[in-house]
Amino acid sequence: MFTKILVANRGEIAVRIFRTCADLGVAAVAVHSSADAGALHVRTADEAVDLGDGPASENYLNIAKIVQAAVDHGAEAVHPGYGFLAENAAFAQAVTDAGLVFIGPSAHAITTMGEKVAARAVAAAAAVPLLPGSAGAVADEDEVTRFGEAHGYPLLIKASFGGGGRGMRQVPGPDEVTDAYASAVREATAAFGDGEVYVERFLVDAxxxxxxxxxxxxxxxxxxxxxxxxxxxxxxxxxxxxxxxxxxxxxxxxxxxxxxxxxxxxxxxxxxxxxxxxxxxxxxxxxxxxxxxxxxxxxxxxxxxxxxxxxxxxxxxxxxxxxxxxxxxxxxxxxxxxxxxxxxxxxxxxxxxxxxxxxxxxxxxxxxxxxxxxxxxxxxxxxxxxxxxxxxxxxxxxxxxxxxxxxxxxxxxxxxxxxxxxxxxxxxxxxxxxxxxxxxxxxVTLPEPEPAEEPLGRDEVYVQGRYFRIPVFSDGVRSGAVVTAAHEDSGNGERRSTARRGPGRTKVAGDGTLKAPMQGTIVEVKVAAGDSVVAGQLLFVLEAMKMENPIHAPHDGVISTVSVAQGDSLPAGSLLAEYAEAV
Incomplete structure (x- = not known):
């Protein structure tokens, strides 16, 4: 058994692995981004390595930094957890090349089975039943359309190097191919660093x-x-x-x-x-x-x-x-x-x-x-x-x-x-x-919960261009909670977990403005100033927490201004667009 391992992950799975390490008497090393310095997995580990600031590509997905951290801290093996680099063959090989043990299959097995198109070929060789699917990755939306013409709809576009539902889009019919293909490629690229996708028939009641x-x-x-x-x-x-x-x-x-x-x-x-x-x-x-x-x-x-x-x-x-x-x-x-x-x-x-x-x-x-x-x-x-x-x-x-x-x-x-x-x-x-x-x-129709208890009052303010909500609680709530609640709004506007007014709800304010329901990055803008829109029409796509979130028009009207562009990173509450008339 190993005496020390490094866990190349965060959150629940890292904490879970550390628990077993403690049971087995194995020392555990955590890695973390600077933003995660105080996270539970860092507090749980025996040692921790700060991989630096920036997006995940610069820390949790940085193979060289993680392998060097394992070597520097005397780890004998690396556990990838799930997500991030868990199914990255280059990472598994880099760990092995550094003289360490990768706690998982070989790089060859990851390449063969983790890459979805290659895995279909193995399944065929092993006489495992397969759904109709593309012979390999599809190069463009035209290939998706030709596959649909040959095999029928609905289809499913899937990330070749993906998992966890990322980079996966259902295609009900030919009219949806263009948007579904672009969205799947975009999300696959953001989540896995590779936008390759393939297509297969979708079973409706499976x-x-x-x-x-x-x-x-x-x-x-x-x-x-x-x-x-x-x-x-x-x-x-x-x-x-x-x-x-x-x-x-x-x-x-x-x-x-x-x-x-x-x-x-x-x-x-x-x-x-x-x-x-x-x-x-x-x-x-x-x-x-x-x-x-x-x-x-x-x-x-x-x-x-x-x-x-x-x-x-x-x-x-x-x-x-x-x-x-x-x-x-x-x-x-x-x-x-x-x-x-x-x-x-x-x-x-x-x-x-x-x-x-x-x-x-x-x-x-x-x-x-x-x-x-x-x-x-x-x-x-x-x-x-x-x-x-x-x-x-x-x-x-x-x-x-x-x-x-x-x-x-x-x-x-x-x-x-x-x-x-x-x-x-x-x-x-x-x-x-x-x-x-x-x-x-x-x-399934999920019931709307009872409204949260209303605080005595609440102000919405902008400070140096950033949006904040400052709730005012009753005397029974300690003042420290009020200070904590004054974080930049990331969709947690109410103190109670049952709150529904803030998180994820795109609304038009009384002045006719449409604001971002959460912090994230605009990955698609599908409306322009002067456009007439109908309720439910897709206006923006906002990427947050590894998921693409569509933002639809809450009602009919005419858009007077659009305040964001593709690629903009926004705090929650940022102005997206304005209707011509206040509602």
């Missing part, structure tokens, strides 16, 4: 089912059960569970064996996940993630394994601790808790300071978090605050336990997805597993 696999350097390979991740918004998962409900024993075994054929085809070593789309009694290869998954805790709870510890042991040259596939006990369900405002089903990013987090306690509840009370969710990174996971001897019990846990999870200061998760779990469709990847966005 479920997303994945299989956890593990291989070691002794040619042993197992699958550790399956998970259902069908509850998604913007192709990003919100609720995950193990095992996937309602599958026949024959299909479950067939998917597991198909996943193992892929593992053996590339001589895979380490943790990985093979993802499938399931429709009826048929399943189709979707992609393979060559890393630990966000949703790995549900597999841990039904297998009794620590998958991070297993990663470390396998990377250190030890054989798998389990050689029998598909052995699970009970059911586990996870709710991702994100700093997002789910009002109206928009799930708009809502970064900002967290006043307090109170996690529920229970024998079969687990709270994995990247933040504590007093921390701030920065708009620079993804929106995941933590994950609440529940286990039960059966699925119904796991659902009930998680509902109790969500009721006891209190996060004050930012809008979160807690209420959305609770509503989803309580629906009859979810209880009966009558869901698909489009179910949440097409069949």
């Amino acid at each position: 479920r997303h089912v994945e299989v956890q696999v593990f291989g070691d350097s002794y040619a042993n390979a197992v699958y550790l059960g399956d998970r259902d991740c069908s509850v998604q918004r913007r192709h990003q998962k919100l609720i995950e569970e193990a095992p996937a409900a309602g599958l026949s024993d024959a299909m479950r075994a067939a998917m597991g064996e198909a996943a193992l054929r892929l593992v053996r085809e590339v001589g895979y070593v380490g943790a990985g996940t093979v993802e499938f789309l399931v429709e009826g009694e048929s399943f189709y290869f979707l992609e393979m993630n060559t890393r630990i998954q966000v949703e790995h805790p549900v597999t841990e709870l039904v297998t009794g394994m620590d998958l991070i510890a297993e990663q470390l042991r396998v990377a250190a040259g030890e054989p798998l601790s389990r050689t029998e596939s598909g052995v699970t006990n009970g059911a586990a369900i996870e709710a991702r808790i994100n700093a997002e405002d789910p009002a109206g089903g928009l799930f708009r990013p809502a970064p900002g300071p967290i006043y307090s987090i109170t996690a529920p306690q229970g024998e079969h509840l687990r709270w994995d978090a990247g933040y504590e009370s007093g921390d701030e969710v920065l708009p620079l990174y993804d929106s995941l605050v933590g994950k609440l996971i529940a286990w039960g001897p059966d699925r119904d019990t796991a659902i009930d336990t998680l509902l109790v846990g969500l009721d006891g999870l209190k996060i004050e200061g930012i809008a979160t997805t807690v209420s959305a998760a609770a509503h989803i779990l309580a629906t009859e469709d979810f209880r009966s597993a009558n869901i698909s990847t489009r179910w949440l966005e097409t069949s």
Whole structure:
């Protein structure tokens, strides 16, 4: 076993890895951007390295800096977590070339399976069912159109080097190709540094089912059960569970064996996940993630394994601790808790300071978090605050336990997805597993919460061109809270986590101005001064927290001025446009 490792990540996954390191007696080194200097993962580690200021490309994605930090601090191995460089073959190779161990598959396996087009070729060679897809990456929107003419719509454009729903766009018909292609390429470039995309048919009523696999350097390979991740918004998962409900024993075994054929085809070593789309009694290869998954805790709870510890042991040259596939006990369900405002089903990013987090306690509840009370969710990174996971001897019990846990999870200061998760779990469709990847966005109406208690008053001010909200609270709120609340507004305008007026809600003010609902970068402007617009028309696209957020016209009217251009980085509340008449 290693004596010291470096974790090339941040947030919840870094904290999670450090917890296992502490259990195993392994020293842990954190890396961080200057903006993250006070973050929980930095406070949790034994040592920390400041990689500098600037965007993620200059710190969390800077291969040379991270490898040098590992060497300088005497780490023997590097764990990439998920996201950032986790599926970057050049990073894995650089770690190896520096004489260190990469805690994950080889650079060759990442290139082969992490690159989605190459992975489809491996799946075909391993006799795993495939959806119709492009033979390789598509060079332009015309190729997407030709594919649609040949195979029919809807289509899905996907980032070749992506994951987590980034760089993925659904194309309902030929009229949407241009915007979908441009948006997918743009988001893939921003998230992964490569805008290459490919296209495949989109199954309208499919479920997303994945299989956890593990291989070691002794040619042993197992699958550790399956998970259902069908509850998604913007192709990003919100609720995950193990095992996937309602599958026949024959299909479950067939998917597991198909996943193992892929593992053996590339001589895979380490943790990985093979993802499938399931429709009826048929399943189709979707992609393979060559890393630990966000949703790995549900597999841990039904297998009794620590998958991070297993990663470390396998990377250190030890054989798998389990050689029998598909052995699970009970059911586990996870709710991702994100700093997002789910009002109206928009799930708009809502970064900002967290006043307090109170996690529920229970024998079969687990709270994995990247933040504590007093921390701030920065708009620079993804929106995941933590994950609440529940286990039960059966699925119904796991659902009930998680509902109790969500009721006891209190996060004050930012809008979160807690209420959305609770509503989803309580629906009859979810209880009966009558869901698909489009179910949440097409069949679920999230309730509007009760309005937050109003403060006594609030002023909105600009200071040196930056927008601030200064709330005034009752005498029962200590003055320190008022000072904390006076941060630059990043979508957390109310003290209560149930606030809905501020986070993610684009509104026209009384003077007819349209303002940015959150801090971010304008990546597309689709309106000009003098244009007549109708309610719901797309006006701007704002990138924030690794997500593109469309900003639509709130009502009909004529735009008199547009105050931003593509590429502008804005604080929340910045003026975007003005209507010709005040409303």
